[in-house]
Amino acid sequence: MANICLYLHAHQPFRLRKFSIFEIGKNITHANYFDDEINNRHLERVIFKSYVPTIDLFKDLIKKTNGEFRLGLSISGVLIEQFEKQNPEVIKLLKSLIDTGACELIGETHYHSLASYFSEKEFRLQIDMHKRKLRKVFNSIPKTFRNTELLYYNHLAPIILDMGYKGVLIEGADKVLMGRSPDFVYSAKNHNELKLLTKNYRLSDDIAFRFSDSHWEEYPLNASKFLSWIKSSLQNNGSDDQTVNIFMDYETFGEHQWKETGIFDFLKTFVLEAISQGIKFLTPGEVIQKNKLKTEELDIVEPLTWADTERDLSAWIGNDLQKDIAYRLYGLEKKVIASKNTYIINQWRQLQTSDHFYYVCTKWSNDGDVHKYFNPYNSPYDAYINYMNILRDLEFKLN
Amino acid sequence: MVKNILMIGWEYPPFNSGGLGVACQGLADSISATGVNIVFCLPQKIDNTKKKKGIFFDFLDCTICQKKNKDFLHTYSYSTDSSKKGLNKHHKTGGTLVELVKLYANQVLENTKNYNFDIIHAHDWLTVPAALALREKSKKPLVLHIHATEFDRAGGMYSLNSEIANIEREGLIYADKVIAVSHYTKEKIINLYGISPQKIEVVHNGIISDDGGFFLDCNEGFFKNKKVVLFVGRLTIQKGVDWFLKAAKEVIKANKDTVFLIVGDGDYKGKAIELANDLGISDKIVFTGFLRDNELKKAYGLANVFVLPSVSEPFGITALEAVKSGLPVILSNNSGAREIIKGSIGVDFWNTKDMAEKITAVLSYPKLRDKLIEDSKKDLGFATWGRAANEIIKIYNNLTNG
Numbered sequence: 075m076a077n078i079c080l081y082l083h084a085h086q087p088f089r090l091r092k093f094s095i096f097e098i099g100k101n102i103t104h105a106n107y108f109d110d111e112i113n114n115r116h117l118e119r120v121i122f123k124s125y126v127p128t129i130d131l132f133k134d135l136i137k138k139t140n141g142e143f144r145l146g147l148s149i150s151g152v153l154i155e156q157f158e159k160q161n162p163e164v165i166k167l168l169k170s171l172i173d174t175g176a177c178e179l180i181g182e183t184h185y186h187s188l189a190s191y192f193s194e195k196e197f198r199l200q201i202d203m204h205k206r207k208l209r210k211v212f213n214s215i216p217k218t219f220r221n222t223e224l225l226y227y228n229h230l231a232p233i234i235l236d237m238g239y240k241g242v243l244i245e246g247a248d249k250v251l252m253g254r255s256p257d258f259v260y261s262a263k264n265h266n267e268l269k270l271l272t273k274n275y276r277l278s279d280d281i282a283f284r285f286s287d288s289h290w291e292e293y294p295l296n297a298s299k300f301l302s303w304i305k306s307s308l309q310n311n312g313s314d315d316q317t318v319n320i321f322m323d324y325e326t327f328g329e330h331q332w333k334e335t336g337i338f339d340f341l342k343t344f345v346l347e348a349i350s351q352g353i354k355f356l357t358p359g360e361v362i363q364k365n366k367l368k369t370e371e372l373d374i375v376e377p378l379t380w381a382d383t384e385r386d387l388s389a390w391i392g393n394d395l396q397k398d399i400a401y402r403l404y405g406l407e408k409k410v411i412a413s414k415n416t417y418i419i420n421q422w423r424q425l426q427t428s429d430h431f432y433y434v435c436t437k438w439s440n441d442g443d444v445h446k447y448f449n450p451y452n453s454p455y456d457a458y459i460n461y462m463n464i465l466r467d468l469e470f471k472l473n
Numbered sequence: 474m475v476k477n478i479l480m481i482g483w484e485y486p487p488f489n490s491g492g493l494g495v496a497c498q499g500l501a502d503s504i505s506a507t508g509v510n511i512v513f514c515l516p517q518k519i520d521n522t523k524k525k526k527g528i529f530f531d532f533l534d535c536t537i538c539q540k541k542n543k544d545f546l547h548t549y550s551y552s553t554d555s556s557k558k559g560l561n562k563h564h565k566t567g568g569t570l571v572e573l574v575k576l577y578a579n580q581v582l583e584n585t586k587n588y589n590f591d592i593i594h595a596h597d598w599l600t601v602p603a604a605l606a607l608r609e610k611s612k613k614p615l616v617l618h619i620h621a622t623e624f625d626r627a628g629g630m631y632s633l634n635s636e637i638a639n640i641e642r643e644g645l646i647y648a649d650k651v652i653a654v655s656h657y658t659k660e661k662i663i664n665l666y667g668i669s670p671q672k673i674e675v676v677h678n679g680i681i682s683d684d685g686g687f688f689l690d691c692n693e694g695f696f697k698n699k700k701v702v703l704f705v706g707r708l709t710i711q712k713g714v715d716w717f718l719k720a721a722k723e724v725i726k727a728n729k730d731t732v733f734l735i736v737g738d739g740d741y742k743g744k745a746i747e748l749a750n751d752l753g754i755s756d757k758i759v760f761t762g763f764l765r766d767n768e769l770k771k772a773y774g775l776a777n778v779f780v781l782p783s784v785s786e787p788f789g790i791t792a793l794e795a796v797k798s799g800l801p802v803i804l805s806n807n808s809g810a811r812e813i814i815k816g817s818i819g820v821d822f823w824n825t826k827d828m829a830e831k832i833t834a835v836l837s838y839p840k841l842r843d844k845l846i847e848d849s850k851k852d853l854g855f856a857t858w859g860r861a862a863n864e865i866i867k868i869y870n871n872l873t874n875g
Contacts, residue, residue, distance in 0.1 A: 094826075094830055095727075095830045095834050095837065096727055096829075096830065096833070097835050105514045284810065305790065323841070394840055394844055394845050395840055395841065400841045436844075436848060452819055453818065453819060455841060455844070455845065456818065456819075458838075458841060459830070459831065459834040459841065461839070462834070462838055462841075463834075
């Protein structure tokens, strides 16, 4: 038979408040760039609709299957901070899930940033921050890594290895697999000791994006249909070294796909049916452990991500407006660090959260719909203006 | 296949007060270019009309207004004080607008006896009595093209003229098909008049494309080294010039080198000048009056950003002109143009602080300006009269095929 590796990613940005262009440089000592009220309200909603009911379901499934159901989970540092501040009960619940031993915590950058593309120093520092946070809050030391938006390319392999990780979760894009199956374990170019787990995007997106789409020809999706797809994805009817990697946003359960769509029932039935048919669930770390020997290399020269049809960085730094704010922000690194002002340094890092760049994306067609769903601004131009106003204010403070 | 169309209009360039005439010309030219013959009825003789193959103009002579009087169109078509519009006698022509519209109906009925046509295509409420009478008599299907509703002209529910609204309603009810110039307008027709959505097709306007550019380079005199914010439109309540001036005050407060160019005429002009005075910004506001052709192009050429602050704008052809001139545009969220110009910044007309911020941002952030220009230029590809004509011919054919 074969294995399933279910991995979920939980994250909420600190959304920016409306910052007027006429406000730039007016409040030198203290200006909060973030909309605490909106962030709190949003967080409470997602906690209620998604985070808590999903934890409950997972714990229930782990108990029912005597720990046979297992999964991987990443929680961005900025989300952990929001839980701590706003609703520490969720931290307790998460802890009880981690304590079952069936849920592996995955490491990432604390600020959910694209620092790996702009500054190695920042990248390392933010990985370290996240690691320390996981240890402090959950008493857990991560061994598997996921970069923001699953961003990965050859260049990052030695850095990630050096930071103490044995494997990375990446997008199983056609352009890097080139006809090979995403259900095997691969390794980094010239670094066999760093394993790459490739997301099976067809099967993952069937749940994450298409589950409740009534125009989809496979609608409605049920557990047995999905299991039959998993089986047909495998080669030679499956073998123990094959693992179907189902990676998606945690918020798929209950927020992107509402409870009313039947997503929770689907998840439950799917897990129980899979186990009863002899399919094993493994955490990302366990998959890596099983495939320590030599594996085929993936040569990934250009930045690869899990977004849009391009599977590159174009959703965040694709247009001139996005490039403008990104390079401007990272261009401030030296000045910000030299200021030794922890308040400013923290604000600068919170501005690195990838969501801020995503809001400025101008792809209208196809993937544009997905973008719209996640965007609190009326248009990418509005998002750019607000971000620029804040950036200009930050520059003002630094000078 | 439909061969002959009888169009009923009210104004036509160069004798127009605004977008209605421009749209009628764009439509007539491009529909006739597909080989369909058009007889275009207008209430009075218009000289210098560009002659196009396939369009025959029938200038009727409304006897109340005996003179070829430019004022006739201006004052009659669009009066700000909508509540009195249909009731007061006009001092020059001696009839109210509603009387005139009814007189026009008789004239159309009388003069079109000998024409052979498959479909009647009428533009706006001014032609409704004529169109309904002709439909009744000829038993031909009627397409009513709505360029603006009474709600738009009056700038809200409370000042609309019920006599005009009733004529408009009657036209919408009896028309066999309604064309709206935007989804925004379609929604208005559904919500205000209770017309079935299935009866209404949206056909967005275009922009005259055979005219090389809309831009005349011009940076001289007073405007040298200044940032110029441009408004083009009739000076009426509907066009939101008062909100624009309030935003101007905020912009000027932060940047003294900004000037506001207001192109257009209308009965709100006096009040607008007064308001600029009261706000203490009259030295930064330039009122040019109504401009056309090269003068208008110069205005576009002078500007750094174009703003359409309308309270309610069914379409807004000036927004397309601005894009064509290579300007970044800020458009009222209550406008049809925003549906097709995605490369634009939206604004609520009443939120003058936000309008001021957006104007200032476009003037301050060059990357933003460049991106808006780049994106909106792409949207212009959709905004051709040829595309509009094809959509309308499809509607004609569906009507006659049953």
